[in-house]
Amino acid sequence: MLIKLLIFIMLLSQNVFSKEPDPYVENFSAKKYLKLLNGNEILISYHSPSDDAPSKIRIFMRNKKQILWDKTFDNNYGEAWYKANFIPIIPDRFIEDLNDDTFPEIGIAIWNGGTASWEASAIIFSVKENELVFLKKQQINIEFSRSVYKTKTNFFDPNYKCPVCEPKEYFYKEGKSKKLKDWPK
Numbered sequence: 001m002l003i004k005l006l007i008f009i010m011l012l013s014q015n016v017f018s019k020e021p022d023p024y025v026e027n028f029s030a031k032k033y034l035k036l037l038n039g040n041e042i043l044i045s046y047h048s049p050s051d052d053a054p055s056k057i058r059i060f061m062r063n064k065k066q067i068l069w070d071k072t073f074d075n076n077y078g079e080a081w082y083k084a085n086f087i088p089i090i091p092d093r094f095i096e097d098l099n100d101d102t103f104p105e106i107g108i109a110i111w112n113g114g115t116a117s118w119e120a121s122a123i124i125f126s127v128k129e130n131e132l133v134f135l136k137k138q139q140i141n142i143e144f145s146r147s148v149y150k151t152k153t154n155f156f157d158p159n160y161k162c163p164v165c166e167p168k169e170y171f172y173k174e175g176k177s178k179k180l181k182d183w184p185k
Helices: 002-017 023-030 152-156
Strands: 033-035 041-046 057-063 066-073 083-087 105-111 120-128 131-140 169-173 176-179
Touching: 023 083, 041 083, 057 083, 057 131, 066 131, 105 131
Parallel strands: none
Antiparallel strands: 033 041, 041 057, 057 066, 083 105, 105 120, 120 131, 169 176
């Protein structure tokens, strides 16, 4: 029982003493709108009346006032969709043709409300004509990932790992930390 209490205290202190999120990345949380070169717009909206407690997320594509594609997400692709926003697919590019098929790809960062920020996901969609088509899911760190991939070629690498997704250490006392591999078992 004492071990469980100590682990709980360590986890709690990790939240208190952890590094502050990247302010550049925090601005992405407000990114809910993309405009494509063909004039289509992709928007993210919440079904909940309060932004603090969304339960379903709606993503739709429109052109002027006409809805071209519309889907509501809650538990899709193995993720609880608590909050979502656009994330650059490669640095400084929210829209990019990653697989050279003439259809651009976009990334949507998913946050499920948990505390393991390094285990968040980005869902990669291909924008085909008038719909979004799921391509793949990639691990990101919701607080520190500035893009889904560092370069366009990372998209093709099945072993690609987000460079800021692995927690390196945990804090167990003010000013004291240990490598995560040394976590008590």
